Amino acid sequence: MDLVTLTEAGLYCPAGDFFIDPARPVARAVITHAHADHATTGHGAVLCSAEGAGITRLRVGPQPTLEALPWGEPRQIGDARVSLHPAGHILGSAQVRIEVAGEVWVASGDYKVEPDPTCTAFEPVQAHTFITESTFGLPVYRWPAQRQVVADMASWWQRNQAADRASVLFVYALGKAQRILAGLGTLLGDDCGPIVVHGAMTALTDAYRAAGVRLPQTSLVSALPKDFPWHQALVLAPPSAQGTPWMRRFGAYADAYASGWMLVRGQRRRRAVDRGFVLSDHADWPGLLQAIEATRAQRVLVTHGQVPVLVRWLAEQGLQAGALEAGYGGEQELETAVTVPDA
Numbered sequence: 001m002d003l004v005t006l007t008e009a010g011l012y013c014p015a016g017d018f019f020i021d022p023a024r025p026v027a028r029a030v031i032t033h034a035h036a037d038h039a040t041t042g043h044g045a046v047l048c049s050a051e052g053a054g055i056t057r058l059r060v061g062p063q064p065t066l067e068a069l070p071w072g073e074p075r076q077i078g079d080a081r082v083s084l085h086p087a088g089h090i091l092g093s094a095q096v097r098i099e100v101a102g103e104v105w106v107a108s109g110d111y112k113v114e115p116d117p118t119c120t121a122f123e124p125v126q127a128h129t130f131i132t133e134s135t136f137g138l139p140v141y142r143w144p145a146q147r148q149v150v151a152d153m154a155s156w157w158q159r160n161q162a163a164d165r166a167s168v169l170f171v172y173a174l175g176k177a178q179r180i181l182a183g184l185g186t187l188l189g190d191d192c193g194p195i196v197v198h199g200a201m202t203a204l205t206d207a208y209r210a211a212g213v214r215l216p217q218t219s220l221v222s223a224l225p226k227d228f229p230w231h232q233a234l235v236l237a238p239p240s241a242q243g244t245p246w247m248r249r250f251g252a253y254a255d256a257y258a259s260g261w262m263l264v265r266g267q268r269r270r271r272a273v274d275r276g277f278v279l280s281d282h283a284d285w286p287g288l289l290q291a292i293e294a295t296r297a298q299r300v301l302v303t304h305g306q307v308p309v310l311v312r313w314l315a316e317q318g319l320q321a322g323a324l325e326a327g328y329g330g331e332q333e334l335e336t337a338v339t340v341p342d343a
């Protein structure tokens with residue numbers, strides 16, 4: 001019996017009559033996390049983790065009833081017993097465990113296994129069938145340690161300060177921005193110097209603080225005077241701000257991009273920034289294999305990324321592996337059109 005099937009609206013659990021991260025409005029949605037391609041609007045009822053309730057509400061809008069489930073607490077939905085378990089991807093990101101008549105499936109959502117100061121760590125959950133994402137499901141993807149990446153960012157910032165130019169770091173506004181802020185706060189202290197953020201990040205960053213995540217002080221770019229000493233500042237901005245008139249106020253600046261895709265030379269070139277920092281909120285290749293093994297699942301369904309490569313590798317390990325391709329839009333501009341990396 002398949003506890004989860006793929007429909008046009010996305011992953012569907014017939015026993016509980018609910019969808020997981022549906023791409024279109026449904027009566028009942030279980031939302032794994034608040035990234036835009038997972039948390040869509042227009043649903044009747046939404047179930048999400050208690051940890052992610054604040055940012056999920058920001059994304060799904062005021063209409064749906066929103067039920068916030070503490071980690072691991074079971075919730076009966078129809079014939080399905082549902083519980084949520086930390087996925088370690090961003091604040092509140094959940095894996096969905098579904099049990100029907102002793103059969104257990106876990107849908108991972110997006111996940112990473114490396115500890116992240118801004119969210120509860122990934123929890124391995126045993127399952128008969130595991131649905132895994134595979135955004136970075138190629139052996140070439142191996143992340144440097146996050147502490148080292150943050151230290152590299154800090155010294156890049158300090159070198160720019162010494163050269164009297166602003167440091168503009170392009171990052172995804174939800175998850176990555178807050179993770180970098182937390183890392184810099186730990187490394188340099190909470191009053192580590194002027195960190196200014198784009199307006200797209202303020203509500204999300206405030207929601208992280210409201211959820212109890214410790215972040216260094218930040219100011220909103222548009223609230224600062226024109227003669228602000230930008231050359232001392234670290235500016236966090238979404239990639240969509242690159243090349244816009246919004247950037248003019250900074251005067252001389254160096255720019256950088258933080259993403260797992262920065263491991264790929266062609267992607268670095270395409271972004272046309274001075275510096276690429278390799279930092280991803282998704283599991284790298286060893287992380288995917290580690291997470292899959294920890295579930296002890298005999299059957300693994302692969303979605304959301306490098307599907308054929310991971311399916312083939314898992315089948316070669318003797319697992320029952322298949323593709324479950326959902327119509328995800330890709331939550332990051334860069335998470336598209338990467339098939340074969342050139343570095």
Ligand SMILES: [Zn+2]
Pocket residue numbers: 033035038089110331
């Ligand atoms: Zn995500």
Ligand SMILES: [Zn+2]
Pocket residue numbers: 035037038110304328330331
């Ligand atoms: Zn995603």
